Amino acid sequence: xxxxxxxxxxxxGKAALANGPVALVFAEDExxxxxxxxHHQQLGFNTVVAFMPGHFGLPGDLVKxxxxxxxxxxEANALQRAVNAVNxxxxxxxxxxxxxxxYLFYPFCETRAVNEMLTFHTExxxxxxxxxxxxxxxxxxxxxxxxxxLDIAYLDKSGYYALARPDIANHNHPKERxxxxxxxxRWRYEEHVPAPRRKIDRIAFFxxxxxxxxxxxxxxxxxxxxxxxxxxxNNLTASIASFRTAKALKRNPGSTFDIDTFRWHNSTPFEWHxxxxxxxxxxxxxxxx
Numbered sequence: 359x360x361x362x363x364x365x366x367x368x369x370x371g372k373a374a375l376a377n378g379p380v381a382l383v384f385a386e387d388e389x390x391x392x393x394x395x396x397h398h399q400q401l402g403f404n405t406v407v408a409f410m411p412g413h414f415g416l417p418g419d420l421v422k423x424x425x426x427x428x429x430x431x432x433e434a435n436a437l438q439r440a441v442n443a444v445n446x447x448x449x450x451x452x453x454x455x456x457x458x459x460x461y462l463f464y465p466f467c468e469t470r471a472v473n474e475m476l477t478f479h480t481e482x483x484x485x486x487x488x489x490x491x492x493x494x495x496x497x498x499x500x501x502x503x504x505x506x507x508l509d510i511a512y513l514d515k516s517g518y519y520a521l522a523r524p525d526i527a528n529h530n531h532p533k534e535r536x537x538x539x540x541x542x543x544r545w546r547y548e549e550h551v552p553a554p555r556r557k558i559d560r561i562a563f564f565x566x567x568x569x570x571x572x573x574x575x576x577x578x579x580x581x582x583x584x585x586x587x588x589x590x591x592n593n594l595t596a597s598i599a600s601f602r603t604a605k606a607l608k609r610n611p612g613s614t615f616d617i618d619t620f621r622w623h624n625s626t627p628f629e630w631h632x633x634x635x636x637x638x639x640x641x642x643x644x645x646x647x
Contacts, residue, residue, distance in 0.1 A: 359371065359374075359422075359424070359425045359426065360421075360426045360428075361425070361426065361427045361428065362428055363427065363428055363429065364409075364427060364429060364439075364440055364443055367407070367425065367427045368443060368444070368447045371425055371427075372447055372448075374405045374407070374425055375405065375444065375447055375448035375451055376448070376451065377404045377405065377451075378404060378405070378448070378451035378452040378453065378473075378476075379403050379404060379451075379452040379453070379454060379472055379473060379476055379563075380403065380404065380405040380406075380407065380444075380448070380451060380452070380453050380454070381398040381403040381405070381406045381407065381454045381455075381456070381462075382407050382409065382440070382441060382444060382453060382454065382455040382456075383395060383398065383406065383407065383408050383409065383455075383456055383457070383458060384409045384410075384429075384431050384436070384437050384440070384455065384456070384457050384458070385408060385409065385410035385411070385414055385431060385457070385458045386431050386432070386457055386458060386602075387458065387605075388414050388415065388458070389458060389459050389504060389506055389601070389605065390458060390459040390506060390508070390601070391408070391410070391414065391416070391458040391459075392416065392417055392420060393461075393508065394456070394457075394458045394459060394460060394461065395408060395416075395420055395424055396420070397461050397462070398454075398456075398462060399423065399424075401462060401467060401471065401472045402471030402472045402473055402474075403454070403472055404473070405425060406423070406424050406425065407424070407425040407426075407427060407444075408420075408424050408425070408426050408427065409427045409429040409431060409436075409437075409440055410426065410427070410428070410429060410431065411428070411429070411430060411431065411432075412428045435574065437455065437457075437572075438572050438573070438574060441453070441455055441572045442570075442571055442572055444566070445564075445566040445567070445570050445571075445572070446566075446568070448566045449566050449567055449568055450565065450566060450567070451565070451566050452476050452480075452563060452564070452565050452566075453563070453564055453565075453566055454472075454562055454563050455562065456562065456598055456600075457600070457602050459506060459600065459601040459602060459605065460491075460598050460599070460600040460601070460602060461598065461599045461600075461630075462489075462562070462596060462597075462598055462599075463596065463597045463598075463599060463632045463635055463641070464594065464596040464597070464632065464641065465594060465596075465632055465636060465641060465642075465643040465646060466632060466643070466646075467632050468631065468632060475594065475646070476563065478594070478646050479563075479593065479594055480565075482588065482593060482644075482645070483588065484588060484593055484594075485564065485565040485567070485582070485583060486561050486563060486564040486565070486578065486582075486583040486584070486585075487561070487562065487563035487564075487593070487594060487595065487596060488559060488560075488561060488562075488585075488586045488595045488596075489559070489560050489561070489562035489563070489595065489596040489597060489598050489641075490518075490539060490558050490559060490560075490595065490596075490597050490598070490640050490641065491542075491558045491559075491560055491597075491598045491600050491602075491603075492513055492542060492558070492597050492598065492599050492600065492635065492640050493513060493514065493542035493543040493544065493558075493600060493601075493603045493604060494511045494512065494513055494599050494600060494601045494604065494628055495511070495512055495513075495543065495601065495604035495620035495621075496510055496511065496512070496604070496620075497510040497511070497512050497621060497625075497627075498510060498619075499608065499617070499618065499619055499620070503608065504605055504608060504609070505601065505604035505605055505607070505608045505620065506601045506604070506605060508630075510627075511599075511601075511627070511628040511630075512620070512621060512625045512626065512627055512628060513542070513599070513625070513626065513628045514541065514542050514543075514546075514622075514624050514625060514626075515624050515625070515626040515638055516624045516638075517541050517542070517545060517546070517624055518539065518540070518541030518542070518545075518558075518639075518640070519539075519540055519541060520537040520538065520539045520540070521537065521538045521540070522537060522538075523536040523537055523538050533581070533584075534585070535585035535586060535587055535588075535589070536581075536584050536585055536586070537559070537586060538557050538559065539557060539558050539559040540556060540557060540558060541558055542558055542603065543603045543604060543607060543620060544556045544557075544558060544603055546622070547607055547613065547617070550607060550610065550612060550613040550616075551603075554574075554575060557575065557576075559576070560576040560598065561576060561577060561578055561583055561584060562596060562598060563596070564578065564583055567580075570583070587644075591644070591645060592642055592644045592645070593642070593644045593645075594641075594642065594643060594644040594646055595641045595642040595644075596641055597632075597635045597640045597641045599628065599630075599635075604620060607620075
């Protein structure tokens, strides 16, 4: 299932968007692209779409099961443009998006499929879900100079915090049920990260609807989509375990020589299990038991 571009996918492959949830994976490079796609297939997404340059390769099994869209992910606002186009083509469908070398976790994901989780979330009258992008990094940068290792992965067990999100249109008063979240490598190495990119919150799940628009900062044009909970109780949140920041810091000439290791006294091995993320407070089960 291959498409020459976004327009062809939205025309010839539109039927694949009718039965959600749909995972949209954007490949910035080929690092762990195959494991990213397989991880989301195993979570139970009905459709997995890979947006990737034409010269990137895929193993044979994924060629048969993934919708591959030839797409220049390096263009300015490429992800934003593609997500908004898919939103317009699939009203009412639950959509999720991420980059390669990013792995979704949600409460009890080892025993419950993603459509079960979204069914419950929908019953709570929620049309979006907040996710925290939790930075992963290789424990040994000499052995893994690109900072990516699934077998020896670490994360920060503390150092996360939230600030009120000011409403510019309302004299900078805090927005209701919205916060800006920080932590991980983007906090520890903030001198190398532009200020608009330091947040770790992302509205990763959303139900498509006409006119909805994804903003550059991973929020949406509908303010209710940007809330972490409904007015009456806490809701589910998810985590996206991501090597993306570590990769960028080691690839960037302005930061790579300043970093011999990402490990510090608050590093802990990543266990690849939702229980660890729940225990660290990096996602919330809400009322789902």
